[in-house]
Amino acid sequence: ETAVFQTPNYHVTQVGNEVSFNCKQTLGHDTMYWYKQDSKKLLKIMFSYNNKQLIVNETVPRRFSPQSSDKAHLNLRIKSVEPEDSAVYLCASSSRDRNTLYFGAGTRLSVL
Amino acid sequence: GQQVQQSPASLVLQEGENAELQCNFSSTATRLQWFYQHPGGRLVSLFYNPSGTKHTGRLTSTTVTNERRSSLHISSSQTTDSGTYFCAMASGGNYKPTFGKGTSLVVHP
Numbered sequence: 001e002t003a004v005f006q007t008p009n010y011h012v013t014q015v016g017n018e019v020s021f022n023c024k025q026t027l028g029h030d031t032m033y034w035y036k037q038d039s040k041k042l043l044k045i046m047f048s049y050n051n052k053q054l055i056v057n058e059t060v061p062r063r064f065s066p067q068s069s070d071k072a073h074l075n076l077r078i079k080s081v082e083p084e085d086s087a088v089y090l091c092a093s094s095s096r097d098r099n100t101l102y103f104g105a106g107t108r109l110s111v112l
Numbered sequence: 113g114q115q116v117q118q119s120p121a122s123l124v125l126q127e128g129e130n131a132e133l134q135c136n137f138s139s140t141a142t143r144l145q146w147f148y149q150h151p152g153g154r155l156v157s158l159f160y161n162p163s164g165t166k167h168t169g170r171l172t173s174t175t176v177t178n179e180r181r182s183s184l185h186i187s188s189s190q191t192t193d194s195g196t197y198f199c200a201m202a203s204g205g206n207y208k209p210t211f212g213k214g215t216s217l218v219v220h221p
Contacts, residue, residue, distance in 0.1 A: 033209075041149070050207060056206075056207050090155065099160065100145060100160040101209060102157065103154055103157075105154040
């Protein structure tokens, strides 16, 4: 049953444009994550938020910025996209006591 | 930082054969999860198993915490098992679940 929702599913854009991706979870979890999955299927964590607070900020370019309005929402903005940003961006959530990660379907970004 | 090694990188089976996927990690895992990803699909959780053995259907996950390893056994493989299997772990109370590079499984009819 889908409980982590991501929009859009796909996005095609030009180099230098700004894009925003949305993520919402209906599981009542207190922690949310953004992962990047590249063309080789490697999954790397970018950010994690706990109770709207940024707690993990991996080494990602400064053009990436997460935004959390409440525990259920975590968005990702990319200013001035680059070709290497083409990837699938996966949102996930977990609760502190149960720890299991639940993923959304992902947003596939293509930068032309 | 924590590292996760998965083996084999790829595996090709005939339908009906068994598969054993391995996951080794560099630090003690307090969180350990196995996922399945169909090509182009979302990550689906198979097991949350930081220690011990769990079964569901044809799948068995065994984690030996003090040896820093986990395995996923698929019995009587089917073509629908084809896809990529990932393990992910985290240590202590950190919020950085780290993924292995995955095992790509192809099951031929």
